[in-house]
Amino acid sequence: MNKILVPYDGSPAAGKAAEKAIELAKRDSAEVTFLTVVHVPSDIINEALGVTVTDISVSRAAATISARTEHDKKMVKEFLEKLDHQGVTVESKITLGEAAEQILSHSQDENFDLIVMGSRGLSGAKRFLLGSVAQKVIADAVCPVLVVKE
Secondary structure: OOOOEEOOOOOOHHHHHHHHHHHHHHHHOEEEEEEEEEEOHHHHHHHHHHHOOHHHHHHHHHHHHHHHHHHHHHHHHHHEEEEEEEEEEEEEEEOOOOOOHHHHHHHHHHHOOEEEEEOOOOOOOOOOOOHHHHHHHHHHHOOEEEEEEO
């Protein structure tokens, strides 16, 4: 095993999954990539892409995406500073879109050997339901998926 993908949303389950991924990476000399998917509410996307697009709506969508991306970058950076990943090559990526789709796409495009993810993430207005995301990833992944309970 050379490459491990860890979807990270800041939830306790994602933190446990990250710890397990680092443990496996140390054992197998693998590299770990943390992937955070920035979820943008559909009303903002629809407003920006609608037929009556205005400079204001595009600007609002861009500002929302930028703010969420910056928030998530900070969240991942702070988490990685606390995580004992000494001796493991760690990378962090942020993408926009639907969580399961982005996780699956990223794992296939970059030929990951394993996906390690939490059983449940932050839900509701805070983030997305990782429980349903985990089910989709398990069903459609081309590599093994290790689901870690909180």
